[in-house]
Amino acid sequence: MEGSFGTIPLTNVLEILHTTRRTGVLNLESQQIPLHLRFEEGEVVGGGILDWEGFEAIATFPLHPEEGRFRFEAGPVQGVPLMPFKMLLGEWARMNDQWARFRSVLDSPSRVLETPRAVEPFAVFVGGRSVRAAARSWNVPLIIAAERAWRGLREGDLTGLRKYAWFALRIRHPSARRTQAGIRNPQDITVLLDGSRNLGELIQAGLPIARVRAYLIERIRSGELEAPGRGWILRDLLWEQEAARP
Secondary structure, three states, X not given: OEEEOOOOOHHHHHHHHHHOOOOEEXXXXXXXXXXXXXXXXXXXXXXXXXXXXXXXXXXXXXOOOOOOEEEEEEOOXXXXXXXXXXXXXXXXXXXXXXXXXXXXXXXXXXXXXXXXXXXXXXXXXXXXXXXXXXXXXXXXXXXXXXXXXXHHHHOOOOEEEEEEHHHHOOOEOOOHHHHHOOOOOOOOHHHHOEOOOOHHHHHHOOOOHHHHHHHHHHHHHHOOOOOOOHHHHHHHHHHHHHXXXX
């Protein structure tokens, strides 16, 4: 079973798999986002974006994509339903709406925010911290942290810095040394990914954020870069790229 969202909406695809009690993996792609959903007897028992697993990841994928493709592959899957099917669709739609609202002032949860005052609930942002890191400090779901950050930005308690959580990545590309030897284009960012500096340091040295972002998106999607956390990194990079468009 495969097709495009131009001919059949994603919600219809999900309903078909649920009502026919199918077991297998549904692979989706829209707006460069790859999502996989595992079904057992028509119930969603797992899924995510690359290695970012769980409903939190699933709900960042558009439930009503205007374009993209899907492919269902039948096969053995076991697991516990994430939640009853109708509830899952309702929560997915609700969280889509919430992300759209929060992103009116917050391009992605990787954005580093700062506050000058150690006043709760924003004290975690003293010195600068990403929304994802704040969620871990608060021990709350990412969507809750995004809501608090959205409120703080709107009310002037928080300020966005020109930094992102993925700046801390220190990537050692397997081809970096060969690139340095001239086997590849010397203008390729790959030549700089020898593990000696993190991405933030490379950007401070003069690499444009947009160029680094586009490079990471391309190489993660192709499977060339398989760094742990590449699922949430790709999701955030694509949100940031969308927000940066004129």
